[in-house]
Amino acid sequence: MIVSPAFAGKRYAVLGLARSGLATVDALAASGAHVIAWDQREDARALVADKAELGDPMEMDLAGLDALVVSPGVPLNRHPVTCRARAAGVQIIGDIELFALARSSLPAHRVVGITGTNGKSTTTALIDHIVRTAGLPSRMGGNIGLPILAQAPLPEGGVYVLELSSYQIDLTFSLDCDVAVLLNITPDHLDRYDGFEGYVASKQRLFVMQSPDHPAIIAVDDAVTRRIADALPQTVPVTARSVAAEDQSRWPALQGPHNAQNVAVAKAVAEALGIAPETTAQALASYVSLPHRMQRVAEIDGVLFVNDSKATNAASTAPALAAWPPVDGRPRIHWILGGLAKSDSLDECAAGFPNIARGYTIGEAGPLFARLLGEASVPVTECELMVTAVAEAAAHAQPGDIVLLSPACASFDQFRDFEARGDAFAAAVAALRDKAGAETGAGA
Structure with a gap:
């Protein structure tokens, strides 16, 4: 870990004990700082009990702190801790600022x-x-x-x-x-x-x-x-x-x-x-793609399966739809989309619609997106579930086609995060590959 004498003898409160918060407590404590830590989750607090004093910044006296270190997930424009820190004259910073100071x-x-x-x-x-x-x-x-x-x-x-x-x-x-x-x-x-x-x-x-x-x-x-x-x-x-x-x-x-x-x-x-x-x-x-970002998961019977689960809004999906234009006038993308919508339109994706052979909608936004694709004359199948969408897309795809998960939505209606959504896509593709392999073996 990164430690620094810049933190020695100072007092910090850390709010939020996910990955960056836990690393912050470790680094500050190892640098000789006095650390007060808090998270609403009891199991998270237990992870730092031997390195930090436990204290809720919403209840403790913030005066005398050198800084309050918060998780990036804390909405400073709405969380009341912002007003408490301002009243106490305490700066709110994050782990990147600590790195800068080190x-x-x-x-x-x-x-x-x-x-x-x-x-x-x-x-x-x-x-x-x-x-x-x-x-x-x-x-x-x-x-x-x-x-x-x-x-x-x-x-x-x-x-x-x-x-x-x-x-x-x-x-x-x-x-x-x-x-x-x-x-x-x-x-x-x-x-x-x-x-x-x-x-x-x-x-x-x-x-x-x-x-x-x-x-x-x-x-x-x-x-x-x-x-x-x-x-x-x-x-x-x-x-x-x-x-x-x-x-x-x-x-x-x-x-x-x-x-x-x-x-x-x-x-x-x-x-x-x-x-x-x-x-x-x-x-x-x-270079090899990061998981869930235009990641080539498999090729089965000439069909490429691509996991772009990180595309959580229409603007980030639009370039993926442009990556595979039609060949001989035939659109090749079988687009799996949907989840928790950030917008009620797909306007930013419209330029890519001519590249889509068929759409397959999932999740809460599925009915809305199915209607929008239908109005744009894009063939669409409402699937609701990821496993259904993958199976339907594979059934319609021809050799040379691409089955693309690029949801244009957040994942939180059905999945913990975009990683879990991408993993579900990859698991469904793996099941298809295993089935194709078993059928090939049976016919040999």
Whole structure:
């Protein structure tokens, strides 16, 4: 884990004991800080009882704390702890800010910070892969699900590659990224912000924290990111068009226009880090998709099954629908969609409708989405359940077709999270593969 003398002898309260909260308690306690920790779940509190004093920030006196460290999941615009901390004069921070404060005690290193509405995890993992391919020590952390404070410190010359959500940026005040990245901004998480512009301002703060001589690599493929790029002196603009003209078939795990943007950004980051273009090209070719992000799960009887469960809104699904255009005029995508809708439209996906052979709706949004697809003259089967959708899609698909789970919805109506939803898709595909194998064996 990352420890620092910067925390020794100080008092911190930690609210929220999921992955990042537990890592925060461990790092602070190991650094010699006095830690007070709390979570509504008794089992979570039990995990830190030997390292921290237990205390609810909603009931304890916050005066005298050096900071209140909260989980990114705590809605600061609605949670009453925000007013209590403000009244006590206590700053609310997150684990990324603690990492920023610890940097001066770590071996010399660089930090790449990646934000945006869609594509953050793939770009983070891709940059980490490029850095490792170049022979440099690298650590991924942040919103990708790996708490940075739980990571072992890198040796001198290492690169920390951080995926940063808007929630994490809101809790960070001194992270000066050696390279900062913005992919795109579309409306999302608006329940946490004062409208779309509030969300945009949150993303923009990543660059406000940067030194002016540190590059800000911004994909200027939309009006919002162009506006941010024009306001910064250190901008290195890139565009997906610079990659879309290349042969993406050289990069099997990076198909579709959204991955063209991810690749364009990753190339620019690699150049900023001094990595040779031939090394970057090698890394792009050998990169393997993250689970649940355009992940190739299996090919059965010539039909490709792709798990894009991470696509939790229409904007993130739209590029997946563009990845496989018709062949000889025949649409090839069998689209599994639905869940807990974030919007009552699929307008952002409409450009991809000509690529869809049939839709298969699941979950709470199933009836709504079936109606919308029907109105757009896209054939549709209402399935409700994932296993039914996979079976129906496989039955309709022909060799050369793609069965694509890209739900355009949150998962919480039927699944714990998008990972559980993607795992259910993969399990249903595995059952089909086993059945196909058994039938082939029986006929042999």
